[in-house]
Amino acid sequence: MRKDFGVYLHVPFCLSKCPYCDFCSFPGLSEETRAQYVGALIREIGERDFPPLTATSVFFGGGTPTLLSVPQFDALFSMIDARFGLACDAEITFEMNPATADREKLRALHALGFNRVSIGCQSFSDDELRALGRAHDAEEIFTAYEDALAAGFDNVNLDLMYGIPRQTTGSFGKTLETVISMAPEHVSAYGLILEEGTPFFSRQKELALPGDDAEADMYALASSMLRDAGYRHYEISNYARPGRECRHNLLYWRQGEYAAYGLSASSHVAGVRKTNTRDLSRYLSDPVRATAEETVIKDAEYEYIMLRLRLTEGIDEEDFRRRFGHGFRERYADKLAPWFARGVLVSDGDRTALSDEGLYLNSALLRELLP
Amino acid sequence: MTEKQKHIRNFSIIAHIDHGKSTLADRILEKTRALDLHEMEEQILDNMDLERERGITIKARAVRLGYRAKNGEDYEFNLIDTPGHVDFGYEVSRSLSACEGALLVVDATQGVEAQTLANAYLAVDNSLEIVPVINKIDLPSADVERTRAEIEDVIGIDAEGCPAVSAKMGINIEDVLEKIVSDIPAPEGDENAPLKALIFDSRYDSYLGVVVYIRVMDGVVRAGDSIRLMSTGATYQVTEVGTLGVTEMSPADALSAGEVGYLTASIKSVADTRVGDTVTLADRPCAEALPGFRKVQPMVYAGIYPEDGARYGDLRDALEKLRLNDAALHFEPETSIALGFGFRCGFLGLLHMEIIEERLEREFNLDLITTAPSVIYRVTLRGGEVRFIDNPSNYPAPDEIVESAEPVVRASIITPSDYIGGLMDLCQDRRGEFIDMKYLDQSRVELHYILPLNEIIYDFFDALKSRSKGYASLDYEFLEYRPGKLVKLDFLLNGEQVDALSFIVHEEKAYPRARKIAERLKENIPRQLFEIPIQAAIGSKIIARETVKAMRKDVLAKCYGGDITRKKKLLEKQKEGKKKMRRLGSVEVTPEAFMAVLKLDDDA
Numbered sequence: 001m002r003k004d005f006g007v008y009l010h011v012p013f014c015l016s017k018c019p020y021c022d023f024c025s026f027p028g029l030s031e032e033t034r035a036q037y038v039g040a041l042i043r044e045i046g047e048r049d050f051p052p053l054t055a056t057s058v059f060f061g062g063g064t065p066t067l068l069s070v071p072q073f074d075a076l077f078s079m080i081d082a083r084f085g086l087a088c089d090a091e092i093t094f095e096m097n098p099a100t101a102d103r104e105k106l107r108a109l110h111a112l113g114f115n116r117v118s119i120g121c122q123s124f125s126d127d128e129l130r131a132l133g134r135a136h137d138a139e140e141i142f143t144a145y146e147d148a149l150a151a152g153f154d155n156v157n158l159d160l161m162y163g164i165p166r167q168t169t170g171s172f173g174k175t176l177e178t179v180i181s182m183a184p185e186h187v188s189a190y191g192l193i194l195e196e197g198t199p200f201f202s203r204q205k206e207l208a209l210p211g212d213d214a215e216a217d218m219y220a221l222a223s224s225m226l227r228d229a230g231y232r233h234y235e236i237s238n239y240a241r242p243g244r245e246c247r248h249n250l251l252y253w254r255q256g257e258y259a260a261y262g263l264s265a266s267s268h269v270a271g272v273r274k275t276n277t278r279d280l281s282r283y284l285s286d287p288v289r290a291t292a293e294e295t296v297i298k299d300a301e302y303e304y305i306m307l308r309l310r311l312t313e314g315i316d317e318e319d320f321r322r323r324f325g326h327g328f329r330e331r332y333a334d335k336l337a338p339w340f341a342r343g344v345l346v347s348d349g350d351r352t353a354l355s356d357e358g359l360y361l362n363s364a365l366l367r368e369l370l371p
Numbered sequence: 372m373t374e375k376q377k378h379i380r381n382f383s384i385i386a387h388i389d390h391g392k393s394t395l396a397d398r399i400l401e402k403t404r405a406l407d408l409h410e411m412e413e414q415i416l417d418n419m420d421l422e423r424e425r426g427i428t429i430k431a432r433a434v435r436l437g438y439r440a441k442n443g444e445d446y447e448f449n450l451i452d453t454p455g456h457v458d459f460g461y462e463v464s465r466s467l468s469a470c471e472g473a474l475l476v477v478d479a480t481q482g483v484e485a486q487t488l489a490n491a492y493l494a495v496d497n498s499l500e501i502v503p504v505i506n507k508i509d510l511p512s513a514d515v516e517r518t519r520a521e522i523e524d525v526i527g528i529d530a531e532g533c534p535a536v537s538a539k540m541g542i543n544i545e546d547v548l549e550k551i552v553s554d555i556p557a558p559e560g561d562e563n564a565p566l567k568a569l570i571f572d573s574r575y576d577s578y579l580g581v582v583v584y585i586r587v588m589d590g591v592v593r594a595g596d597s598i599r600l601m602s603t604g605a606t607y608q609v610t611e612v613g614t615l616g617v618t619e620m621s622p623a624d625a626l627s628a629g630e631v632g633y634l635t636a637s638i639k640s641v642a643d644t645r646v647g648d649t650v651t652l653a654d655r656p657c658a659e660a661l662p663g664f665r666k667v668q669p670m671v672y673a674g675i676y677p678e679d680g681a682r683y684g685d686l687r688d689a690l691e692k693l694r695l696n697d698a699a700l701h702f703e704p705e706t707s708i709a710l711g712f713g714f715r716c717g718f719l720g721l722l723h724m725e726i727i728e729e730r731l732e733r734e735f736n737l738d739l740i741t742t743a744p745s746v747i748y749r750v751t752l753r754g755g756e757v758r759f760i761d762n763p764s765n766y767p768a769p770d771e772i773v774e775s776a777e778p779v780v781r782a783s784i785i786t787p788s789d790y791i792g793g794l795m796d797l798c799q800d801r802r803g804e805f806i807d808m809k810y811l812d813q814s815r816v817e818l819h820y821i822l823p824l825n826e827i828i829y830d831f832f833d834a835l836k837s838r839s840k841g842y843a844s845l846d847y848e849f850l851e852y853r854p855g856k857l858v859k860l861d862f863l864l865n866g867e868q869v870d871a872l873s874f875i876v877h878e879e880k881a882y883p884r885a886r887k888i889a890e891r892l893k894e895n896i897p898r899q900l901f902e903i904p905i906q907a908a909i910g911s912k913i914i915a916r917e918t919v920k921a922m923r924k925d926v927l928a929k930c931y932g933g934d935i936t937r938k939k940k941l942l943e944k945q946k947e948g949k950k951k952m953r954r955l956g957s958v959e960v961t962p963e964a965f966m967a968v969l970k971l972d973d974d975a
Contacts, residue, residue, distance in 0.1 A: 008933060191928040212898075216923035237928045252933045266934040273936055295936050303935060306942070338900050342921070357923075364900065364925040367946045 005053040006251045010262030011065040019133045022195035024264035024278045025063040038072045040287035045079045047288045050259040055084040057248035060094035066101040070108045077112050091247040098140040106151035117148050118157040124178045131165045157186035162218040165207040172218045180229040185244040189222045190237045223356045236310050236359045253307045271297050314353020335368045376629040380555045381449045385490035386476035391506040394538040402544050403436035435614045440552045449631035458720030465647045469571045469586035472500040472555030479505045479513035483521045486844045488785050491526045502550050503530045509537035525812050560628030565657040566590030568650040573641045575695035581638035591627040597653040601660040606653045607636035642698045669701050669717025671744045671828050672761040676713030678738035683712045689735035709871040709955050721828050740962045742871050746825045749776040749852045764870040766859040776852040777823050784818040786843035793838040801826035863906040867956040885915035895964035898922035
């Protein structure tokens with residue numbers, strides 16, 4: 001079996017900065033700066049020494065990649081194709097926000113070879129979208145979704161958020177119902193995180209956040225409703241129709257290899273993780289040597305546990321033993337015992353995985369297991 | 372009276388908090404050119420950081436100043452600053468008894484307030500001449516005439532022609548200096564009588580040993596003299612005497628009757644030089660000691676533990692250093708099952724305790740866990756043995772006890788009459804026994820209560836302040852031990868008793884307090900994998916219960932792209948944060964939980 005290999009490309013443009021967002025993105029970059037950035041990406045792709053493996057997944061993330069023009073998409077796409085070559089069944093995704101690409105543009109992107117689109121919906125309640133400072137309303141999500149289908153995309157992800165200020169389990173349930181009725185192939189539902197340095201972080205006291213219990217309820221609701229609607233809950237925050245799991249993201253969680261380009265992008269090749277700078281001017285001046293952080297992975301076992309326990313497939317004893325020379329359950333028996341006892345960690349003999357409830361306690365278990 | 376004595380003025384400045392005591396002291400220092408202006412840091416007499424921050428004086432200080440009066444003669448002023456809190460009431464009274472007069476500072480915008488009165492009484496008790504000073508006349512809302520009238524009506528001292536100043540702006544400070552000369556009596560005392568000197572403070576100096584601050588009442592003391600401390604009978608050879616400058620000490624040949632200064636005598640510990648003690652000559656002692664001496668005993672005990680058990684040695688060294696300068700601080704090692712190795716420490720009161728804690732944390736960079744403060748209970752056992760219990764975990768089992776008694780104090784509360792109702796409710800609620808109520812004038816009342824000390828050491832002062840908009844003042848002194856229905860309240864987390872949380876409470880208070888503390892503990896125990904029952908028990912009887920629900924959310928739900936390193940770092944950072952938690956058996960608890968038992972008054 002040929003090994004999967006991914007290519008990630010970061011597009012740090014956005015229309016406006018949402019007050020909870022700490023991704024590397026900048027609103028209001030001039031046309032000229034954007035063009036410079038695309039030029040820098042092309043240089044980086046051309047000159048960095050990633051191995052020339054055939055890409056099985058490509059992911060344009062952001063920011064809002066759809067703020068790139070079609071010719072810019074074309075140039076980047078061609079560059080990646082030339083540099084790595086694309087597997088015939090490659091999953092090629094771009095992220096978009098509603099009202100940032102019309103049907104015509106989506107058609108053009110589909111024609112370029114993109115076959116998956118991930119739409120940042122967050123919620124179908126206009127009040128909640130306002131609370132999040134989003135630049136679109138619910139109606140524009142429907143339009144974007146219909147346009148994507150009309151443009152020929154048959155693999156669409158809808159991104160949702162819960163734990164939004166003033167959100168209730170009831171209102172989140174309505175959003176879920178709406179999503180289910182739209183029947184996308186993939187749904188991501190992320191809990192809002194207050195990241196240091198964001199406006200939400202400094203204003204958290206006045207935000208009327210639903211609180212941990214309500215969030216846990218919302219998480220459980222998403223899991224059960226989406227499951228009932230035929231989605232597989234395969235990662236803490238991700239649901240897919242069988243076979244439509246995001247191949248690119250699975251690479252991350254299965255310690256696969258991927259190249260990554262652009263501001264703040266992280267790659268993982270041959271046991272080394274490199275993360276690019278978040279400093280735009282530094283990147284523009286020398287995109288080929290923009291690595292800000294390089295980590296030689298020393299603790300592969302812990303990372304394996306950390307990533308696999310995000311997945312409902314969990315840890316395969318056989319695979320674990322083959323890689324690390326001992327079994328997972330026997331090695332960590334003492335620390336795992338209370339988790340088995342509460343019933344949030346389950347094992348069928350071959351595999352050990354967190355239950356739906358347990359996935360939402362993932363960090364607590366991982367802290368216990370930290371070396 | 373000697374010619375020298377005629378030109379000495381020994382005085383204190385007393386005031387209600389924030390009426391400008393320290394600012395006036397600064398101006399007096401400035402006007403007497405005791406130091407160059409550029410050397411001057413605001414409020415130099417309060418020379419601990421902590422004092423400056425809290426705006427209160429903790430230790431007494433003294434300084435000698437020179438002043439040429441308008442009559443052309445030169446005077447020597449000794450300004451003795453006094454601590455400003457009820458915990459240090461005894462030290463205040465000793466500082467005052469070293470003086471002949473006191474400046475009573477009254478804020479012209481506030482008028483006479485509770486502490487003004489309490490301080491004035493204290494000065495009267497010590498037979499001091501009181502010179503009222505009306506301060507803050509620069510403020511638009513200042514009402515000098517009304518304040519003058521209040522001083523006369525409420526305190527009953529003549530305020531006609533008293534100085535009206537702005538210490539902040541430096542207005543009319545000369546008037547104050549002239550009043551000191553004209554109104555405060557010169558010290559008396561017989562230079563030829565045997566030495567009789569009052570210790571009003573002492574501090575430890577690593578080169579000189581203990582520096583003893585004294586006021587000479589009779590006689591003369593010189594370097595080389597052999598002195599005796601009358602309370603202990605211990606004798607020492609004086610190595611140096613001198614006067615107290617603003618920033619340094621100036622050695623002198625002798626200190627004679629009426630003078631204020633210091634002596635050193637190779638004394639190793641401030642515990643040997645108790646405030647209020649009398650210094651005399653070993654070979655020619657005075658007939659009797661000065662009145663009013665008492666050995667200050669700690670009133671409040673608490674366990675202090677290092678958060679990091681490895682720093683036990685550092686904590687011990689730090690406490691030893693602090694004790695060099697603080698005779699009232701007591702400590703001895705103790706062990707807690709929950710908290711490991713630490714010290715049981717004795718304090719004069721809660722402020723004293725807070726100060727020590729803060730100094731340990733700041734000056735010695737220690738992170739501490741402090742248990743709830745406790746008073747000392749007197750327990751009589753079957754068979755007649757009497758034990759004094761300063762640590763609730765050593766409290767005997769109920770069936771061994773014949774009688775238990777708790778310390779009670781006689782408390783005096785001075786308040787504007789508007790707040791009487793609320794304050795009487797408060798005292799009632801704290802098991803107070805009403806003695807009497809006196810109207811000081813139409814609008815001001817003095818309440819007397821007998822209160823159990825354990826009801827007032829935690830948050831009584833705060834509650835008093837909040838129920839009187841800050842106007843009421845409190846003074847108290849130990850009265851006696853009184854038998855009471857006392858019980859030991861224990862707390863169990865997940866079924867295991869936590870010794871550091873136990874405390875003694877009156878039976879009738881046990882239920883409400885157990886409930887409240889259980890609630891507070893619940894707030895201080897993070898949710899964990901399993902639900903955690905919190906139980907309060909008297910003996911084997913559970914009287915209150917709360918539950919910390921099992922945690923449901925602890926996750927990094929977001930996808931940080933392929934940035935796995937960031938995820939791992941976040942987990943490591945979280946784990947580092949969790950290190951502050953104390954593990955009690957199977958339960959993690961925040962360090963604050965041990966103080967949760969303190970905050971009892973919801974109105975405060």
